[in-house]
Amino acid sequence: MTALTHALLDLVLPVRCAGCDVSGEPWCASCRGEVVRLRQTPARRTWPDPCPPGFPPTWAATSYDGPVRAAVVAHKDGGRVDLLDLLAAWWCDAAATALEADDLTRSALRRGERVLVVPAPSSGRSVRERGRDPWAEVVEQATRGRSGLVASSVLQQVGRVRDQAGLSAAQRWANLEGAVRVRRGASVDGATCLLADDVVTTGSTLTEAARALHHAGAHRVVAVVLAATPRTVGAIRRRRGDGRLP
Ligand SMILES: [Zn+2]
Numbered sequence: 001m002t003a004l005t006h007a008l009l010d011l012v013l014p015v016r017c018a019g020c021d022v023s024g025e026p027w028c029a030s031c032r033g034e035v036v037r038l039r040q041t042p043a044r045r046t047w048p049d050p051c052p053p054g055f056p057p058t059w060a061a062t063s064y065d066g067p068v069r070a071a072v073v074a075h076k077d078g079g080r081v082d083l084l085d086l087l088a089a090w091w092c093d094a095a096a097t098a099l100e101a102d103d104l105t106r107s108a109l110r111r112g113e114r115v116l117v118v119p120a121p122s123s124g125r126s127v128r129e130r131g132r133d134p135w136a137e138v139v140e141q142a143t144r145g146r147s148g149l150v151a152s153s154v155l156q157q158v159g160r161v162r163d164q165a166g167l168s169a170a171q172r173w174a175n176l177e178g179a180v181r182v183r184r185g186a187s188v189d190g191a192t193c194l195l196a197d198d199v200v201t202t203g204s205t206l207t208e209a210a211r212a213l214h215h216a217g218a219h220r221v222v223a224v225v226l227a228a229t230p231r232t233v234g235a236i237r238r239r240r241g242d243g244r245l246p
Contacts (some may be wrong), residue, residue: 018083026082031067038062038243044242045101046228048203050169054212055203056195057102057222063093063183063197064227064233072198072227076134087198090143095142095149095194095224104220108192109148116152117143118213120197121180123157139196141221149194154186155209168205169202180208182216189217195201196230200225 005062016023019031027035039062046060061069073078075087099105099115109115120140127133136153143151159179193213195206200223210221 003038004237015133018071018080026080032072032177034067037073039090039093042222043097045143046200046225047199048103048169052207055207056063057098057202058203058206059094059098059223059227060200060225061090062227064143064201066228075138076198081137084137084141085094086140091138091196091224091226092142092146092227095196098107098194098222098224102220102222104221105192105194108220110171113192114150115147115168115192115194116208117149117196118152118154118188119152120158120195120209121155123163126163135196135198138198152186152188152193153214154182155180155187156183169204172202172204173180176204176208178203178208180212182212188213189214190219191217191221193222195221195223197223197225199227201229206240 014023017025017031018026019034020028022028039067041060041062046058047055054103064072071080071083071087076082095117095129099109105115117139119133119136122133122135136151139153140151143149157179158181192214195209195213197209200206206223206225210223213221
């Protein structure tokens with residue numbers, strides 16, 4: 001394609017890199033290379049610092065910065081539905097690591113039990129404003145055709161919950177306390193649950209979601225996120241120096 005054709009197409013149908021917003025391609029060569037490099041690193045255990053009581057064992061595919069951060073935002077708020085496959089596949093890689101590493105979850109699967117993949121609940125308002133639930137779409141895609149894994153949107157936010165963006169860790173915990181519950185009519189009694197979220201920051205969402213699942217009788221709850229904020233991942237590095245738990 002000539003530069004002129006590119007420029008004309010860009011006028012009619014602007015195409016921008018999901019990672020750095022440069023115009024011309026859905027992914028520029030530099031961001032594509034960075035994503036390929038990041039995907040080669042296995043998911044690792046992560047937790048926020050400070051870590052709220054009840055925070056579930058959590059694995060993160062990567063850290064939340066650079067092209068990954070931009071792609072998550074572009075998929076959620078920029079209408080970049082073409083990123084669904086990449087985000088779902090990447091989350092799936094991390095889920096495979098978590099399923100192998102967590103003894104209880106691994107043995108549930110080996111016994112032929114189903115593992116419920118539970119998306120962290122979005123607020124009703126954000127779903128209404130966006131007209132869709134982007135993260136639930138990623139979880140649906142990630143579990144499609146995976147034996148033993150069943151997407152199960154059993155959690156909902158209840159009451160008045162402020163947008164978490166811009167709140168401190170303490171404010172986030174207070175904001176979500178008691179605000180997540182299992183939907184009426186849904187059952188997780190005795191279930192093994194894999195909580196799924198896009199980003200872990202202070203851990204308040206995963207902690208509340210895990211609390212709600214345990215309260216409703218879930219047997220085991222672990223979490224897998226696409227990305228952990230650099231501060232969260234940094235907590236791991238400080239503890240062991242090599243980014244891995246003992
Ligand atoms: Zn780029």
